Every structure is written in C-alpha cells, then in structure tokens.
Amino acid sequence: MKDLLAVIMLLGIYSLLSASFFVAMDAVDVAFTEASVGAGISTLLMLVAITMTGRSEHPVRHKPLLALAVVIVTGSLLIYGTLDMPYFGSAEAPIHQHVAPRYINDSMQEIGVPNIVTSVLASYRAFDTFGEVVVIFTAGMGVLALLSVARRPVDIKKVNSFNNSMHEQHLVLRIVTKMLIPFILLFALYVQFHGDFGPGGGFQAGVIFASSIFLYTMLFGMTTARRLINQSFIQILAASGVLLYGSVGVVSLLNGKNFFDYSALSSDPVAGQHLGILLIELGVGITVASVMVIIFFKFADRRDYSPSNENKDF
Amino acid sequence: MLMGLYNDWVVVVLMMIGFYIVIAHGNLIKKIVGLSIFQTSVFIFYISMAKVDGGTAPILAEGIQQYSNPLPHVLILTAIVVGIATTALGLALAVRIKEAYGSVEEEEIQKKDNLDC
Numbered sequence: 001m002k003d004l005l006a007v008i009m010l011l012g013i014y015s016l017l018s019a020s021f022f023v024a025m026d027a028v029d030v031a032f033t034e035a036s037v038g039a040g041i042s043t044l045l046m047l048v049a050i051t052m053t054g055r056s057e058h059p060v061r062h063k064p065l066l067a068l069a070v071v072i073v074t075g076s077l078l079i080y081g082t083l084d085m086p087y088f089g090s091a092e093a094p095i096h097q098h099v100a101p102r103y104i105n106d107s108m109q110e111i112g113v114p115n116i117v118t119s120v121l122a123s124y125r126a127f128d129t130f131g132e133v134v135v136i137f138t139a140g141m142g143v144l145a146l147l148s149v150a151r152r153p154v155d156i157k158k159v160n161s162f163n164n165s166m167h168e169q170h171l172v173l174r175i176v177t178k179m180l181i182p183f184i185l186l187f188a189l190y191v192q193f194h195g196d197f198g199p200g201g202g203f204q205a206g207v208i209f210a211s212s213i214f215l216y217t218m219l220f221g222m223t224t225a226r227r228l229i230n231q232s233f234i235q236i237l238a239a240s241g242v243l244l245y246g247s248v249g250v251v252s253l254l255n256g257k258n259f260f261d262y263s264a265l266s267s268d269p270v271a272g273q274h275l276g277i278l279l280i281e282l283g284v285g286i287t288v289a290s291v292m293v294i295i296f297f298k299f300a301d302r303r304d305y306s307p308s309n310e311n312k313d314f
Numbered sequence: 315m316l317m318g319l320y321n322d323w324v325v326v327v328l329m330m331i332g333f334y335i336v337i338a339h340g341n342l343i344k345k346i347v348g349l350s351i352f353q354t355s356v357f358i359f360y361i362s363m364a365k366v367d368g369g370t371a372p373i374l375a376e377g378i379q380q381y382s383n384p385l386p387h388v389l390i391l392t393a394i395v396v397g398i399a400t401t402a403l404g405l406a407l408a409v410r411i412k413e414a415y416g417s418v419e420e421e422e423i424q425k426k427d428n429l430d431c
Contacts, residue, residue: 004343011347018354025365026372026382033394034357042350042398049405050343053412057341058419067338075330079323087318089367091380096366100383108374116372116384117391125388132392139399146406198373203395288395295402302409 002057004050012043028199029117032191036207041292044214048299112270113196113277121201122277126260129280130245133287137242140291144235147298170219177219184212192285196274202281206288213293222300231297234290241287248279321362328355340420342408346401353397360386 015038022031086093103116103124111119121129188209195201217225248260255264262276263269332355335348364386372384408418415423 004341007344007347011350014351015354018358021358022361025361026370027361027364027387027390028371028373030357030361030387030390030394033391034354037394037398038350038354042401045398045402045405046343046347049409052409053343053418057339057344058422064334064338067334070337071330071334074333075326078326078329082319082322082326085319085322088321088362089365090318091366091369093363095363095386096383100385103384104372104374104381114374116374116381117387120384121388121391128389129392132396135396136399139396139403142403143406146403146410199371201391203391207395291399295399295406298406299402299409 002059004055004057005047008043008046008050011046012039015039015042029115029201029204032199032204033207036204036211040211041207041214041296045295045299048296048303052303110270111273111277113274115196115198117199118195118201118277118281119273122280123260123262123273126249126276126280129284130249130260133242133245133284136291137238137287140238140294143295143298147302174219177215181212181216184208184215188212188289192281193278195281196277202284203288205281206285207292209285209289210292210296213289214296217296217300222297222304225297229293229297231294234293234297238287238290238294241283241285241290243283244286245280245283248276248283252276322359325355325359325362328352328358342411342418342420343405346404346408349404350397350401353393357390357394360390 015034019031019035019039022028022034086095103120107113107116107119107124111123113119113123188205191200191208192202192205195205213225213229216228248262248265250259252261252264253259257264260276260280263272265275266272329352332348332350332352335351336345339345339348364383366380366382369380369382370378372381372387374381411423412418415426417423417426
C-alpha cells in the first residue's frame with residue numbers, strides 16, 4: 001500500500017484487535033493500555049508525523065526477493081524453535097511454577113490489593129517500573145531535544161489561519177468535545193485511583209488524561225491550548241513525577257528498609273503498602289501524562305512551523 | 315497434537331510480517347509501522363504464555379481458584395507505554411531527517427549522502 005494514511009489507519013485497527021486478543025487471554029490491564037495507547041495515541045502521533053514527512057511512499061525499485069528469503073528462513077527457524085514450547089493454556093508450563101504462585105497466593109496478605117497486576121507492578125517489581133518510567137521520561141526529553149532546535153522562520157499568518165479555521169468550522173464537534181472532556185478527565189482519575197481494585201493504574205490514567213488534552217488541542221488550536229497549559233510547567237511536572245516515584249523509594253531506604261519497601265511508610269505494613277502504591281502510581285500517572293502532552297505539543301509545533309505544510313488533509 | 319502451539323505460530327507469522335516491512339521498505343515511516351507490528355507480536359507472545367486454561371483475569375475475588383499468570387501482564391503493560399514513547403522518538407527522528415534531507419526514503423537519503431562525500 002502506497003498511501004501511508006491508510007497504512008496508519010490499519011495499524012490503529014490492528015492495535016484495537018490485539019487489545020481484544022488480550023481481553024480474551026485474561027490480560028485486562030494490558031488490553032486497557034493497548035487500546036488507549038496503540039489505537040489512540042500512537043495513531044495520532046503517526047498521523048501528525050506524516051503531515052510533515054509526506055503522505056505517500058515511493059515505489060520500491062529493487063525486487064524484494066532477498067528480504068523475502070531472509071524472512072522465510074528466520075520464520076521457519078522460529079517455528080522449529082516453538083516445537084519445544086509448552087502448549088497454549090497448559091497450567092504445567094514452567095512459567096507458572098516459579099514466582100507466580102507466590103504472587104497469586106500471598107499478595108492479598110502482603111500487599112492487601114485485589115488486583116495482582118497492580119501489586120506486582122507497584123510493589124514487588126517497583127524497581128523495574130521505576131526503570132520504565134525513567135525510560136519514558138528520557139524518550140520525552142529526546143523528542144524535546146530533537147524537535148526544539150533549529151526552528152524554521154515562523155509564518156505567523158499561516159499558523160493563525162490554521163488555528164482559526166479549525167476553530168470556526170466544527171461547531172458540533174466543539175460542543176460535543178466541551179461536554180465530553182470533563183467526563184474523560186473524571187474517567188482518567190477513576191482509572192488512576194481505582195487501579196488497586198480493578199484494571200487500571202498510573203500508565204493507563206496518564207494516557208487517558210493526555211488524550212483529553214489532545215482532543216482539546218485538535219479542536220481549539222495550539223494557541224488556545226498553549227494558553228491553557230504552560231510548556232515549562234508541564235516539563236517540570238514530567239520531572240516531578242519521576243522524582244515523586246524515586247523519593248518514595250528513598251524514604252523507605254531512610255526508614256531502614258529496602259529501596260521501595262513500602263511497609264516502612266507506616267506502622268502497619270499493609271497500610272504502608274497502600275500508601276506507597278498510591279504515591280508511585282500518582283508519580284507514574286503524572287509522568288506519563290505530561291510526557292505524552294510534551295511529545296504531542298512538540299510534534300504539533302513543528303507541523304505549524306515547518307514549510308512543508310501544504311497537505312493539510314485533516 | 316501440535317495444534318496446541320498455534321499461538322506461537324500466529325506470533326511468528328506476525329513477527330515476520332513486521333520484520334519483512336522493516337527490511338524490504340525504504341520509507342522510514344513504514345519501517346516504524348513494521349517495528350510496531352513486530353512489537354505487538356512480542357506482546358501477544360508474552361500474554362499467550364500467561365494464559366492458563368480455565369483461569370481468569372488476575373484480580374482476586376471470592377470463589378475463584380485459577381488465575382492467569384500476572385507477571386507477563388506487568389511486563390507487557392509497561393512495555394506498551396515505553397513502546398509508544400520510543401515510537402514517538404523514532405517519528406521525531408524521521409521528521410528531522412525529512413527536514414535535513416527533504417525525504418524519508420532510504421535510497422534518496424543515501425544518494426544525497428554519497429553526493430556530499
């Protein structure tokens with residue numbers, strides 16, 4: 001397919017379908033994340049990117065036979081490798097023997113949170129999650145560094161016309177959006193704080209929160225959104241989320257326990273775990289939301305300022 | 315008997331589709347699309363490993379004996395969000411390449427580089 005718009009739309013549908021696979025395979029938290037990230041934000045970012053890089057792909061001149069051969073050989077080797085794998089759904093597979101029974105049997109006494117995924121994510125493996133949050137933060141800073149420098153001369157008239165045209169055209173969309181945004185924000189907060197009991201948590205909540213800001217920006221234009229959200233404030237917010245997460249670990253360290261051992265936070269270990277999980281999920285949520293907003297704003301800025309701005313097809 | 319492995323084969327097929335797009339297409343945006351298909355196939359691989367027959371979602375409730383394995387869910391949940399952050403970084407690089415070279419096609423970029431030397 002040479003039209004990249006169609007390719008990206010299909011990728012979004014594929015993401016939504018894989019989210020439904022995850023539901024079918026009992027991974028509700030993962031499905032939630034994939035639906036909001038893969039089908040929502042990644043599609044949107046790719047669309048913004050192709051408005052800058054061009055919508056169509058040039059035809060490939062060389063024959064792709066070599067690539068096809070490489071792919072078939074690798075694929076058959078992998079299939080050969082799977083022959084030793086345990087069967088789908090078998091409860092005796094090695095993966096279910098090692099740490100998982102401990103999480104399933106003991107996490108209620110040790111952490112006191114019904115959603116095992118949350119207790120593993122935020123407590124047993126908090127160190128891993130801290131690493132992931134730092135990776136997200138670093139990627140956000142990378143986008144900031146790449147798209148902030150060497151800006152082209154600004155054509156203010158053009159920017160304003162783009163912003164205002166969107167503002168005046170879609171009356172129905174604007175009103176419906178205004179009605180929906182409070183509910184999206186409320187839902188994000190629900191997902192954030194209900195993550196202990198049902199599917200949800202900081203990652204999903206951050207993404208949903210950011211998507212409501214995206215929606216607002218798309219309909220009311222960058223200038224209005226910039227008046228709403230201060231760029232340097234959101235950058236500080238991204239850093240403070242990581243710091244909040246890290247400092248919870250440092251506090252438990254100072255209280256004589258291990259890094260991220262939240263039972264140090266309160267006299268009752270289970271209450272300490274609750275407090276710790278709440279705080280680090282908040283840190284995750286703040287970082288994810290603000291990094292997504294930073295990335296989206298940087299892309300949208302670049303699009304407004306770049307000279308190759310002719311194909312305004314959405 | 316071997317049909318019990320069909321989840322792995324689906325993953326291999328998806329992974330190879332992604333791999334083929336990455337190596338056979340010259341357009342950088344399309345390469346990123348290929349990478350995300352590859353990435354999702356790995357997600358499906360992990361989640362399908364976690365599934366236990368007769369199990370349910372790992373949220374503790376009364377009267378449920380069998381749960382699916384929560385550990386791969388945790389790993390993949392964070393991997394998805396990290397994946398979008400790194401995809402955004404890749405797209406940012408593609409945008410900068412477009413501005414520097416006027417194209418995101420691999421062949422044209424290489425041609426320009428050869429002219430410069």
